[in-house]
Amino acid sequence: MALGRDDVAAWLRALRVVYAENKTLLTDLDAAIGDADHGINLDRGFSALVAELDKNAPADIRGLLQTTAMTLIRHVGGAAGPLYGTFFLRAASACAGKQRLEAPDVVALFEAGLQGIVERGKAAPGEKTMVDALAPAVEAMQRSLGDGGRLGDILQAGAQAAEEGMKATIPMEARKGRASYLGPRSVGHQDPGATSAWLLVKTAAERWR
Amino acid sequence: MALGRDDVAAWLRALRVVYAENKTLLTDLDAAIGDADHGINLDRGFSALVAELDKNAPADIRGLLQTTAMTLIRHVGGAAGPLYGTFFLRAASACAGKQRLEAPDVVALFEAGLQGIVERGKAAPGEKTMVDALAPAVEAMQRSLGDGGRLGDILQAGAQAAEEGMKATIPMEARKGRASYLGPRSVGHQDPGATSAWLLVKTAAERWR
Amino acid sequence: MKKLINDPDRVVLESLAGLALAHPEILRVSFDPVYVVRADAPRPGKVGVISGGGSGHEPMHVGFVGRGMLDAACPGQVFTSPTPDQIEAATRAVDGGAGVLHIIKNYTGDIMNFEMAAELCRAQGITVRAVVINDDVAVEDSLYTAGRRGVGATVLAERLCGAAAERGWALERVEALCRRVNAAARSMGMALTPCTVPAAGRPNFQLGPDEIEMGIGIHGEPGRERTRWRPAREIVARMTETILADLPFERGDRVIAMVNGMGGTPLMELYLVYGELQPLLEARGITVARRLVGNYVTSLEMAGCSITLVKADDEMLSLWDDPVLTPGLRWGA
């Protein structure tokens, strides 16, 4: 099964619902080791995205992802704004010219997005950030793709790895972002960005079965 | 029985203890219809008075009362400072030249003090102030003196009238001082100044039996 | 009670010690008796302008000592009037031979202490005039009460009279200006939370999690009514309408407006309040010619705000623009 423009739009709109539903969870996680705004930030960003798509929906996948990038960059702020903004900016480039996304294209989308986050945030795995959910997710997707998995399986593998990666942030000591100010006091808390990143992959897996 | 300088000093020192003990009560009464400082103000003033007497005790009754006036005026502030300050200033004048106070002299002391408060504060009876305790007290003392009462009886009558006057302030609507800002909301609360005035007379009655 | 203090009984003195260290070019502090005075006092031939009152309203009054505003301020204990000896000493310290104006907020205690001080000063040959500020529309003005409280207008009166005195006006003229400012000024305040007087150690009143007090005094004295929380827009509209109706203000009036924080309300909210106020005034044809937005007359850490409006004429506006150099208000210098 290949994804069309509307599938991508459906994913983006689903994310808006997911982040609205998880606004308090993400904010509470951020309250423990950050400044209690991660859920609020993403909810604001994805609400703005849906408003933008309602007004002015791009006709192709690249355009959708680019609008997402620009809207998040404009409305999220904080660390998550540039990070997720860059994710979608690179994802958009990865989809340039494509009317439909086959399984390898979807993996390439996430690969490019992750790469963008890593370049923007300069975080390595193990530093208690969204990278700790996304990097294993991308690896799992690549593995599943190499194993000849179908798109649904690939994304399923990605979501599962993201969830494990997210949980693995609990014992980590933060080395990037606001949580790093806490040093050892950051241990024992799940990273909010890793959690929102897991939701990003999980929602794709649920939408793009 | 006539009072000497040491009896007057004992009264002043006893007042210090009484106002310390009633600091919270007076402050709480003031919290309800004023600014929650009446007990604090008097405690500060009479502590300063005892410190002053310890350092530098005047040799005569007038001097004692004048020192009391000046110390209260300097250390109490608020409405009570000038009012009780004026009380003792006039009381001092009333005792000028006297080595001992006979019953009529004691009544004259309170009369003069009350007159000072009335002139300074311009409050009439019924306006929910210290006048409502002091004015009936002075009247009762005059009556008892006229009836040929002994000093102890006179002061007892004064203390009882002060207590009744104090209680009578509860249903009054304040027309003077900070409580008057409350208008009808001042009804139902006992006036802090009437309460401290009752303590003033009551302590005299207890000391000068 | 958690506060940045050492000893509840020494808060005022220790704070004044810090004030003295922080602003040696502007002011000096006398500790016995306690008053704050301009570094260059007395100024021969200049009318002295003095105010005072309970502490806990900072920057008022001690933070308004300096060129173009107060010559001296007499701080009492927290929320307690200063005593006559302070006021007398301050008056003597600023008297440059042209007389001294006492600007008094209308509280029984303040008035009586200032009156006693004035008697003492006059006995020493100093000419003292007194003006009582009573701008609080939340309190009914009646012959049968102590009358309206003095609140925000005090800052504006201190500033304008300070400027006039600096220009060399005679005492009578400064006094008349002060009366004119007071007559043209109206204020109203509200609180979202109480505050804690250090010596008392607990909040001076209680408000429910959803309650506000409209018409509060600057010592937390209860106001007109206790209501449920409302949006800032409605609160500002209520306060503004009450103020405007009282004088009354009219189309074509120019005003000096002050949106004042009670201490615990963020500046962000005070600007939001100002953003509600000015359009309301404009809609009634009233022009805000000058304004202050910030913490000027506080009640310790109470959350809330007050609004003060003064009908201003050309002379007041011109005085307003004169240089002022105090810890709490400064421009042109």
Add this chain to the structure above:
Amino acid sequence: MKKLINDPDRVVLESLAGLALAHPEILRVSFDPVYVVRADAPRPGKVGVISGGGSGHEPMHVGFVGRGMLDAACPGQVFTSPTPDQIEAATRAVDGGAGVLHIIKNYTGDIMNFEMAAELCRAQGITVRAVVINDDVAVEDSLYTAGRRGVGATVLAERLCGAAAERGWALERVEALCRRVNAAARSMGMALTPCTVPAAGRPNFQLGPDEIEMGIGIHGEPGRERTRWRPAREIVARMTETILADLPFERGDRVIAMVNGMGGTPLMELYLVYGELQPLLEARGITVARRLVGNYVTSLEMAGCSITLVKADDEMLSLWDDPVLTPGLRWGA
């Protein structure tokens, strides 16, 4: 949550609307994207100085826009970095051809958003330099963390760089000054109470009735340790010693000192804190050459304070004394 607001999501915008109405001679506000800019920007040939960050720290940064300080400020949502489009638009609005300096507090979000904006500006041919302020000694400075937070020194850097730009200094020289100020500055903060972000609706952390947080960040990020309340004297001594040891400061140093309120602490207490600080410094042979005591970098209505010390040289002191005319800091104008 009781606040003087209408809608938690519109607090920042509505507050800026009030700011614009209150200070039309000093600044203008753009609402799409959101930034605050000097009324007379751009000034041809003058280096532009810009800062920005989450809102809720007022007067920083929007209250520091004006002559002798910031050319523009980019306010984010409360406690949330501003976005690149705001920063880019503000940079374009102040570019007078001499380049623009971005003064950035060291938070990952702030840095990334400013970086993205700088990329956008450079693509349009505007020369942009960036300096990151990281003065908070409460945070361990390590290659393995995001490093120290930027706090109080930001105000001093904005003021000094703003003065330098006003004097006509070239971009490289203003940038170098900014780095010099940052390198010579250390701060530490503490909190007595939390604060409530309007959009969150409840306090951002909890402190017991007898607890304080030493080394708190300006967004309520936890600090070095949570301890029992102590007298101000001990708190100030702890903060001062930590700061002095860090640079280290030495006998004979002159400093610009700032005692900053977190928002909910009365000015009376801030002066008391200053009264503790200066003698401590003097005892170590350090002279306070200039000082600020008041609310400059707040955390909404949090109670607490911070202390900032900057080792100052003659040039810095001379720049400090230049006129500044902003809503939040003003002298000589």
